[in-house]
Amino acid sequence: MQFFILAILVNLMYVSFMSTTDTSLHIAAVERDTGIPKDTLRVWERRYGFPRPMRNDHGERTYPLDQVATLRLVKQLVDSGYRPNRVVGRDEGELRDLLGAAETTPGPDLSAEAQGIVDALRRQDLAHVQETLRGLLMRRGLERFVIDTLAPLASAIGDAWAGGRLAIHEEHLFSEQVDRLLSQAISQLPVQNDRAPTLLGTLPGELHRLGLRMVESLFAVRGLPCISVGPDVPVDQLVDASRGHQAGCVALSISACGATPSAARAVLDLRNQLSNETMLWLGGRGASRLRPRPPAVVEVFETLPELAGRLDRT
Amino acid sequence: MQFFILAILVNLMYVSFMSTTDTSLHIAAVERDTGIPKDTLRVWERRYGFPRPMRNDHGERTYPLDQVATLRLVKQLVDSGYRPNRVVGRDEGELRDLLGAAETTPGPDLSAEAQGIVDALRRQDLAHVQETLRGLLMRRGLERFVIDTLAPLASAIGDAWAGGRLAIHEEHLFSEQVDRLLSQAISQLPVQNDRAPTLLGTLPGELHRLGLRMVESLFAVRGLPCISVGPDVPVDQLVDASRGHQAGCVALSISACGATPSAARAVLDLRNQLSNETMLWLGGRGASRLRPRPPAVVEVFETLPELAGRLDRT
DNA sequence: GAGATACGAATGTCTAGGACAAATGCAGTT
DNA sequence: AACTGCATTTGTCCTAGACATTCGTATCTC
Numbered sequence: 086m087q088f089f090i091l092a093i094l095v096n097l098m099y100v101s102f103m104s105t106t107d108t109s110l111h112i113a114a115v116e117r118d119t120g121i122p123k124d125t126l127r128v129w130e131r132r133y134g135f136p137r138p139m140r141n142d143h144g145e146r147t148y149p150l151d152q153v154a155t156l157r158l159v160k161q162l163v164d165s166g167y168r169p170n171r172v173v174g175r176d177e178g179e180l181r182d183l184l185g186a187a188e189t190t191p192g193p194d195l196s197a198e199a200q201g202i203v204d205a206l207r208r209q210d211l212a213h214v215q216e217t218l219r220g221l222l223m224r225r226g227l228e229r230f231v232i233d234t235l236a237p238l239a240s241a242i243g244d245a246w247a248g249g250r251l252a253i254h255e256e257h258l259f260s261e262q263v264d265r266l267l268s269q270a271i272s273q274l275p276v277q278n279d280r281a282p283t284l285l286g287t288l289p290g291e292l293h294r295l296g297l298r299m300v301e302s303l304f305a306v307r308g309l310p311c312i313s314v315g316p317d318v319p320v321d322q323l324v325d326a327s328r329g330h331q332a333g334c335v336a337l338s339i340s341a342c343g344a345t346p347s348a349a350r351a352v353l354d355l356r357n358q359l360s361n362e363t364m365l366w367l368g369g370r371g372a373s374r375l376r377p378r379p380p381a382v383v384e385v386f387e388t389l390p391e392l393a394g395r396l397d398r399t
Numbered sequence: 400m401q402f403f404i405l406a407i408l409v410n411l412m413y414v415s416f417m418s419t420t421d422t423s424l425h426i427a428a429v430e431r432d433t434g435i436p437k438d439t440l441r442v443w444e445r446r447y448g449f450p451r452p453m454r455n456d457h458g459e460r461t462y463p464l465d466q467v468a469t470l471r472l473v474k475q476l477v478d479s480g481y482r483p484n485r486v487v488g489r490d491e492g493e494l495r496d497l498l499g500a501a502e503t504t505p506g507p508d509l510s511a512e513a514q515g516i517v518d519a520l521r522r523q524d525l526a527h528v529q530e531t532l533r534g535l536l537m538r539r540g541l542e543r544f545v546i547d548t549l550a551p552l553a554s555a556i557g558d559a560w561a562g563g564r565l566a567i568h569e570e571h572l573f574s575e576q577v578d579r580l581l582s583q584a585i586s587q588l589p590v591q592n593d594r595a596p597t598l599l600g601t602l603p604g605e606l607h608r609l610g611l612r613m614v615e616s617l618f619a620v621r622g623l624p625c626i627s628v629g630p631d632v633p634v635d636q637l638v639d640a641s642r643g644h645q646a647g648c649v650a651l652s653i654s655a656c657g658a659t660p661s662a663a664r665a666v667l668d669l670r671n672q673l674s675n676e677t678m679l680w681l682g683g684r685g686a687s688r689l690r691p692r693p694p695a696v697v698e699v700f701e702t703l704p705e706l707a708g709r710l711d712r713t
Numbered sequence: 714g715a716g717a718t719a720c721g722a723a724t725g726t727c728t729a730g731g732a733c734a735a736a737t738g739c740a741g742t743t
Numbered sequence: 744a745a746c747t748g749c750a751t752t753t754g755t756c757c758t759a760g761a762c763a764t765t766c767g768t769a770t771c772t773c
Contacts (some may be wrong), residue, residue: 125755128753128754131750132753144761168753169753170752
């Protein structure tokens with residue numbers, strides 16, 4: 086009996102001070118889950134009539150889960166170049182059609198093994214994922230594995246996640262596996278310690294380590310020293326670290342959803358604060374989409390082979 | 400000549416539409432660099448008269464760099480328990496004194512090697528850090544290394560970071576190194592695949608992978624299967640993943656700064672949605688500090704040896 | 714004296730519209 | 744085909760008010 090009363094109490098407290106129930110999220114949670122800033126969520130509502138959140142007891146916005154799902158699709162489309170007035174407010178079906186059209190554009194002609202990995206992820210068949218990846222790495226070698234296998238695979242998985250065909254935890258799991266595999270491979274390669282190292286990292290808010298690790302691999306196969314400070318590093322810390330390690334170059338990985346104005350500003354700030362001798366390189370899907378564009382002294386690499394070519398010329 | 404005109408143009412554009420010059424930052428940049436939300440910056444200004452930004456031509460706030468530096472100190476103090484009205488508005492000297500006082504309190508009795516690692520980090524001597532860690536792991540074995548070396552070392556480094564004696568990027572670098580070392584060690588150990596696996600992760604907002612990896616190590620030395628979905632995983636994803644992998648147990652790592660009310664709510668929510676046969680374990684410094692406390696069926700481990708003991712009894 | 718309870722102050726985050734510069738799209742011109 | 748100028752779109756900032764939760768402290772009870 087007492088247990089039940091307690092349970093009810095807990096439940097009441099939960100609903101009242103959460104502002105987040107099983108079926109709806111409050112605005113901060115939506116910002117976190119979709120990556121759309123609060124200000125933008127409010128202004129879209131005012132201008133386009135979508136999203137149309139409910140209100141809780143305090144008059145605060147409360148977003149039903151299906152609207153959050155739609156917002157994720159919208160974000161995906163906006164990130165890939167659509168303008169908000171074309172996509173905000175459309176229903177989910179239309180959005181999926183647009184996304185489908187955009188998706189087939191690159192034609193990520195996956196190899197049989199890569200397709201097998203996506204399927205295994207969906208079946209939660211971890212062992213199969215691990216074995217296939219390991220086998221591919223061994224057969225192709227680190228560089229070809231990263232460029233020919235991992236890059237298309239990662240983008241296919243990103244699309245599958247955005248399109249709802251793969252759960253977040255499945256994508257997390259894939260990242261974990263690949264990260265471990267690459268780490269191991271990298272640490273087995275010798276390094277030329279007489280060269281100035283490159284500092285590797287991502288900007289604040291950017292949490293994807295995978296791109297970082299792939300870039301690190303390209304450095305590693307050439308024996309180029311390279312220090313990864315990991316994801317989510319503030320600008321002033323990158324500056325400090327580049328001084329501390331006497332880095333000849335700072336290389337940032339910017340994912341598609343990381344190409345925000347605030348990232349563009351961060352790049353400018355960084356370029357201004359770095360010494361003139363230190364190069365600044367940007368890579369990743371989002372690198373060429375930064376607006377405003379970084380100054381010309383900042384080198385942008387659209388693809389991994391481009392970066393590999395640059396490394397060979399060094 | 401053309402180059403100079405271009406340079407001037409770039410510079411003008413930069414100053415005009417960035418609202419960020421060499422000597423001051425606008426509000427979004429301050430949020431990015433200090434981690435203090437924009438709303439909070441504005442409300443501190445209204446309430447405490449600090450920070451006191453200048454205004455640019457459009458009436459937007461423009462924060463001088465020295466105020467940003469002070470804000471960073473304030474943020475550290477607030478994170479370590481001081482209340483804003485005690486620290487916001489104090490001058491930099493006072494803040495440094497407070498930080499210094501907090502610093503000496505714990506006085507963790509580090510081994511010579513561990514102290515050596517902290518020093519090497521501060522000297523940016525990456526090679527020394529790597530070699531020392533590798534050596535300690537080999538000499539002590541994975542379990543003793545994690546419990547006796549890494550645990551105190553990680554907490555010393557956390558303190559040093561909070562006290563401003565270690566830069567963020569130095570702490571990031573340490574995490575990267577240890578993560579790689581542990582990953583490698585773990586993947587070399589055999590696993591009993593006939594047991595139900597444990598799902599490992601952290602809650603949304605919690606980005607520390609190190610604790611996760613240390614726990615994974617304890618599972619690995621016993622051959623217990625264990626799937627790490629990585630940090631920052633939403634509750635519904637943990638539920639899905641535990642079903643998909645038929646996990647017997649979900650184990651969460653909660654760091655000191657992760658013990659927020661929202662984390663406590665997430666734990667409750669998670670326990671409600673998991674099947675009754677699935678255990679829920681919490682570990683890490685923050686686990687026992689959750690308010691409201693999780694129900695008794697949730698097992699909380701204050702220390703790694705406790706967890707190790709529990710694993711041996713399984 | 715230790716521990717629980719109650720109350721006031723402190724604190725972060727939400728709300729509403731309004732405003733405006735920069736980016737984009739488009740028409741017209743060289 | 745490339746450039747120029749104008750209108751629209753868009754994200755972010757602004758002010759100022761509100762309020763639930765948390766923290767500190769004073770009071771009460773065992």
